Amino acid sequence: DAGITQSPRHKVTETGTPVTLRCHQTENHRYMYWYRQDPGHGLRLIHYSYGVKDTDKGEVSDGYSVSRSKTEDFLLTLESATSSQTSVYFCAIRPWTSGTSTDTQYFGPGTRLTVL
C-alpha cells in the first residue's frame, strides 16, 4: 500500500463544467503523476510534479491543469470538461529513499469520470 488516495472515486458531470480531482499521499514523496487510462491506449501521462509548485506537462496535457501547493496533495483540474475526457484517472507516486531510487511508480485506486 503506497498510501495514495484519490477523490472522488466516481464522478458524473456535464460538458462545460469544471472538475477537480484530488490525489493525496501520506509518505511525502516528491514525484507525483496523473495518468488517464483508455481502451487501446494504456496509461497516458497528463501532468507530473517533482515538488511543491513544480509541475510539467505529459503527453496528453491539453485541457488539463494541475496544482501542487503541498507535498501531499496533487490536484488535476479540467477547466471545461468535454466528453473526450471521459476516462479513468490514476494518480501515481515515485518513491525516492535514502539517495537511491528506481523508476517504479505506485498507483492510487483511480477516479472514474464520465462527462455527459
Add this chain to the structure above:
Amino acid sequence: DQQVKQNSPSLSVQEGRISILNCDYTNSMFDYFLWYKKYPAEGPTFLISISSIKDKNEDGRFTVFLNKSAKHLSLHIVPSQPGDSAVYFCAASAQYPYDYKLSFGAGTTVTVRA
C-alpha cells in the same frame, strides 16, 4: 508515437499452463522495464521489473526476459492461476534524457480458464 507496444490485446490460457506476454519498444535509450497488473476497478500494481544490465529477472511464478538487441521483453507466468486474470501493462523508462517518466504499452488482457 507509442514507444512501447503490446501487440496482443488479449491472451487466453488454461489454468496450470504458461502465460507469455510480449512487449516491444522503439526507444534505444530505455534502460529500465516494468510490468504492472491491473484488476477491474483497481489501480495498477507493480509486478516485476528488470534493468537493462540483466537479461532475466525472476520472482516466484513471474519471470521477465529482456532481449536488448531485439528491443523486446516478455513476461512468463508459470503456472497460470485464475487470480492471474487481469490486464498487464508493460512500461519503460529512459536513462537519457532522464525525465522521471514511464512510457506504457496499451495492455494485454489475460484470461485464465479453469
